[in-house]
Amino acid sequence: MKALLCKAFGPAQSLVVEQVADLQPKRNEVVIEVHSASVNFPDTLIIEGKYQFKPPFPFSPGGEAAGLITAVGEGVSALRPGDRVMALTGWGSFAEQVAVAAYNVLPVPPAMAFDDAAAFAMTYGTSMHALKQRAELKAGETLLVLGAAGGVGLAAVEIGKAMGARVIAAASSTAKLEAAKAAGADELIDYTTGNLKEQVLKLTGGQGADVIYDPVGGDAFDAAIRCIAWNGRLLVIGFASGRIPQLPANLALLKGAAVVGVFWGAFAQRQPHDNAANFRQLFGWYEEGRLRPHISGRYSLEDAPQAIQALADRQVVGKLVVQVRQA
Numbered sequence: 451m452k453a454l455l456c457k458a459f460g461p462a463q464s465l466v467v468e469q470v471a472d473l474q475p476k477r478n479e480v481v482i483e484v485h486s487a488s489v490n491f492p493d494t495l496i497i498e499g500k501y502q503f504k505p506p507f508p509f510s511p512g513g514e515a516a517g518l519i520t521a522v523g524e525g526v527s528a529l530r531p532g533d534r535v536m537a538l539t540g541w542g543s544f545a546e547q548v549a550v551a552a553y554n555v556l557p558v559p560p561a562m563a564f565d566d567a568a569a570f571a572m573t574y575g576t577s578m579h580a581l582k583q584r585a586e587l588k589a590g591e592t593l594l595v596l597g598a599a600g601g602v603g604l605a606a607v608e609i610g611k612a613m614g615a616r617v618i619a620a621a622s623s624t625a626k627l628e629a630a631k632a633a634g635a636d637e638l639i640d641y642t643t644g645n646l647k648e649q650v651l652k653l654t655g656g657q658g659a660d661v662i663y664d665p666v667g668g669d670a671f672d673a674a675i676r677c678i679a680w681n682g683r684l685l686v687i688g689f690a691s692g693r694i695p696q697l698p699a700n701l702a703l704l705k706g707a708a709v710v711g712v713f714w715g716a717f718a719q720r721q722p723h724d725n726a727a728n729f730r731q732l733f734g735w736y737e738e739g740r741l742r743p744h745i746s747g748r749y750s751l752e753d754a755p756q757a758i759q760a761l762a763d764r765q766v767v768g769k770l771v772v773q774v775r776q777a
């Protein structure tokens with residue numbers, strides 16, 4: 451099979467496409483014939499050796515895929531060859547085949563194309579868990595989403611609207627804010643040209659945002675914690691800006707606010723039934739047309755390094771999909 455390979459840590463341009471041996475499933479694994487895969491922020495880190503996991507060389511990046519199961523390992527009973535599935539793979543999805551533990555696989559709803567399926571689980575799974583279990587977002591509350599046109603950010607905008615919140619989207623360009631508006635955002639803030647704290651306070655009559663969704667960290671976190679409402683919840687999703695912020699704990703005290711960690715992968719493993727319930731709701735909303743992955747670019751396997759680089763360069767709106775096999 452063909453695979454995009456990382457043979458040494460380095461930039462996306464150093465990745466190469468080569469023929470490698472076909473995969474066999476180990477116990478409790480399935481092998482998927484990959485049709486589509488999508489790019490997520492960890493792909494930009496794993497190839498540079500900056501991610502929490504460092505697979506042995508050579509490895510294929512790509513944490514998320516959709517396709518058909520071709521083989522199941524011993525111990526797998528709920529999945530069969532021919533099943534249409536989406537999977538969280540950690541790495542390995544930018545290849546014609548990927549092997550993955552059966553518990554990381556979800557069935558693809560009949561009406562969902564492989565491109566949408568490849569762009570679905572990571573972003574919507576994370577944002578649903580964050581807003582439902584961690585923030586307990588209520589209808590009528592104000593949700594501020596930072597990095598609102600990124601992968602997880604746009605999903606948070608859509609889910610926030612589906613849960614009945616008033617959504618303020620913050621992002622770094624007009625094009626990004628337009629995408630957040632199309633996803634349902636009620637208010638828009640360009641945090642590269644305006645003062646985030648002042649604009650949020652203005653839009654909320656001085657009260658601040660009830661829930662803040664932060665996949666960016668750095669300066670955005672520093673400003674956001676200063677415009678959180680009484681009893682607010684600030685969701686720590688990630689640090690795409692590259693800086694892990696420090697919290698002045700007095701700010702949490704003064705607002706009776708909570709800074710809440712979110713680790714969707716661990717939640718999915720530790721609370722599989724709650725995660726499955728989240729996905730039933732997400733698939734229902736998808737079928738009603740309330741969620742729609744915003745795929746702004748499609749790439750071949752050979753061009754996948756350009757997609758990874760674009761994400762690292764902060765140039766992407768929504769999701770980029772690598773079409774490993776044309777339908």
Ligand SMILES: NC(=O)c1ccc[n+]([C@@H]2O[C@H](COP(=O)([O-])OP(=O)(O)OC[C@H]3O[C@@H](n4cnc5c(N)ncnc54)[C@H](OP(=O)(O)O)[C@@H]3O)[C@@H](O)[C@H]2O)c1
Binds near residue numbers: 491602689714
């Ligand atoms: N906690 C969890 O369970 C979990 C799950 C999934 C992802 N994550 C994390 O969430 C973060 C976002 O992931 P994603 O896949 O949605 O990424 P993404 O699509 O690249 O979105 C990240 C956003 O961050 C903003 N950003 C600010 N400074 C940046 C910089 N220097 N470089 C790149 N982006 C920058 C960009 O928006 P603007 O240009 O508008 O500022 C960008 O749209 C990552 O840190 C990822 O590891 C966490």
